[in-house]
Amino acid sequence: MRAKLEALMRSMNLQEGSSSGKGKKDMKDHKFWSTQPVPKHDEQITTMGPIEPSIPVDQVSKVPAPLPKEFEWCELDMNVEKDAKELYDLLTLNYIEDDDEQFRFDYSISFLKWALQPPNWRKEWLVGVRVASNKKLVAFISAIPIQLRTFDQSTLMTDINFLNVHKKLRSKRLAPVMIREITRRSHINGIFQAVYTAGAILPKPISTCQYFHRSLNPKKLVECGFSRIPHKWTLARMIKHFKVPEKTSIPGFREMQQKDVPEVRVLVNKYMERFDFAPVFETDQDVEHWILPHKEVVWSYVVEDPKTNKITDMISFYSLPSSVIGNPKHKTLNAAYLYYYATDVINATDNSKDDDDQEPPKLLGKRLNDLVGDVLVMAKRLNFDVMNGLQLMDNGLFLQQQKFGAGDGYLNYYLYNWRCPDVDDSKVGLVML
Numbered sequence: 350m351r352a353k354l355e356a357l358m359r360s361m362n363l364q365e366g367s368s369s370g371k372g373k374k375d376m377k378d379h380k381f382w383s384t385q386p387v388p389k390h391d392e393q394i395t396t397m398g399p400i401e402p403s404i405p406v407d408q409v410s411k412v413p414a415p416l417p418k419e420f421e422w423c424e425l426d427m428n429v430e431k432d433a434k435e436l437y438d439l440l441t442l443n444y445i446e447d448d449d450e451q452f453r454f455d456y457s458i459s460f461l462k463w464a465l466q467p468p469n470w471r472k473e474w475l476v477g478v479r480v481a482s483n484k485k486l487v488a489f490i491s492a493i494p495i496q497l498r499t500f501d502q503s504t505l506m507t508d509i510n511f512l513n514v515h516k517k518l519r520s521k522r523l524a525p526v527m528i529r530e531i532t533r534r535s536h537i538n539g540i541f542q543a544v545y546t547a548g549a550i551l552p553k554p555i556s557t558c559q560y561f562h563r564s565l566n567p568k569k570l571v572e573c574g575f576s577r578i579p580h581k582w583t584l585a586r587m588i589k590h591f592k593v594p595e596k597t598s599i600p601g602f603r604e605m606q607q608k609d610v611p612e613v614r615v616l617v618n619k620y621m622e623r624f625d626f627a628p629v630f631e632t633d634q635d636v637e638h639w640i641l642p643h644k645e646v647v648w649s650y651v652v653e654d655p656k657t658n659k660i661t662d663m664i665s666f667y668s669l670p671s672s673v674i675g676n677p678k679h680k681t682l683n684a685a686y687l688y689y690y691a692t693d694v695i696n697a698t699d700n701s702k703d704d705d706d707q708e709p710p711k712l713l714g715k716r717l718n719d720l721v722g723d724v725l726v727m728a729k730r731l732n733f734d735v736m737n738g739l740q741l742m743d744n745g746l747f748l749q750q751q752k753f754g755a756g757d758g759y760l761n762y763y764l765y766n767w768r769c770p771d772v773d774d775s776k777v778g779l780v781m782l
């Protein structure tokens with residue numbers, strides 16, 4: 350699988366070039382980011398902590414950042430159908446797309462409600478910009494709280510996402526105003542650090558992860574212009590190559606249920622200790638929100654040991670379709686994205702990640718291949734066309750064997766006002782939506 354699928358991921362996630370340096374601007378050319386508490390591109394960071402000190406909350410400006418006079422700020426309430434639909438319409442027509450304008454992310458309304466309303470979400474962090482005269486929603490940025498561990502330090506931050514400016518209002522420096530405003534709203538609530546991802550190369554990524562794609566429906570991907578039949582292959586051969594078994598293989602593999610939440614929390618938090626940049630699921634409510642299956646948004650599975658009834662593994666994915674623009678046959682590409690997973694085989698002795706002299710962690714590799722194999726069976730059954738994933742966590746142990754192809758897209762991870770040494774992609778545990 351090549352070309353379009355990869356080109357999509359490249360342009361979706363690398364609007365200003367890849368981490369190889371293409372599209373990277375000098376700090377002086379970043380009129381906005383050069384004024385912000387973020388490291389410079391060439392800065393070698395060995396310590397960890399805030400770049401600028403927190404300010405007492407009563408000294409944070411009470412006045413929103415000034416917008417050009419034809420616009421006004423608003424807050425979106427995702428429990429009000431009209432607001433949710435307005436946000437959906439803005440994003441579905443204006444959010445991330447490929448250079449050829451063939452594919453555009455199409456986050457569903459249920460997905461947006463889920464992603465923007467985790468425990469302790471705040472309405473004032475779902476910030477829109479409307480045209481003052483007709484109240485049309487033309488831009489959006491969101492923050493949600495996240496407990497993020499960088500190396501040995503866990504910090505309450507905001508997770509910034511869904512930054513979008515209407516196509517007709519691009520390059521007017523609205524994005525910096527929106528970032529300033531969400532920062533102020535974060536400060537008012539006593540949070541002075543943030544995490545965000547972008548395809549764009551900004552100062553300065555803490556880590557960069559490559560995209561991988563696993564075809565589940567080669568015929569449709571080819572018809573959409575999403576993948577090409579490899580040289581000297583036929584479509585029939587491609588279909589055979591990407592065929593997945595009818596049934597899952599691991600005894601005790603089943604959908605996750607409410608009663609599994611406490612055990613899954615312990616399992617996932619333990620697994621996350623393997624990484625240097627990872628979320629902390631502090632409460633059962635966090636796991637219930639983020640990991641328990643959520644209709645048509647998140648699918649999660651556990652392995653219940655048939656003998657002990659202990660939950661030994663979990664694995665999940667979420668649904669993020671793309672609109673297929675101007676294709677006579679297909680309107681939507683059903684993409685699943687690999688999400689969190691965890692397994693207790695790490696408790697076996699040969700899996701220590703930190704000891705360079707150790708053999709590759711065979712037991713872990715075998716188990717993850719089995720889990721991902723089973724999740725591909727489920728995704729195919731659910732009619733997904735492709736499973737996407739990043740080279741992070743322990744994905745390097747299964748991507749090739751499970752027939753994921755490397756894309757040429759990369760996702761950059763950033764921290765705002767938090768100095769932190771670079772993190773290897775295999776030490777990234779955070780999956781952003």
Ligand SMILES: CC(C)(COP(=O)(O)OP(=O)(O)OC[C@H]1O[C@@H](n2cnc3c(N)ncnc32)[C@H](O)[C@@H]1OP(=O)(O)O)[C@@H](O)C(=O)NCCC(=O)NCCS
Nearest residue numbers: 379380381382444445512513514519520521522523524547
């Ligand atoms: C990203 C987007 C909001 C930027 O708006 P814009 O109108 O293109 O750019 P503006 O003139 O408002 O602002 C430019 C500034 O924003 C910065 N910027 C651009 N994309 C950014 C991003 N994804 N995150 C943070 N800052 C970004 C630029 O680097 C520039 O700052 P600089 O001069 O310091 O380098 C807009 O292009 C968009 O909606 N794109 C489609 C959706 C998308 O890609 N969203 C981001 C997902 S990560």
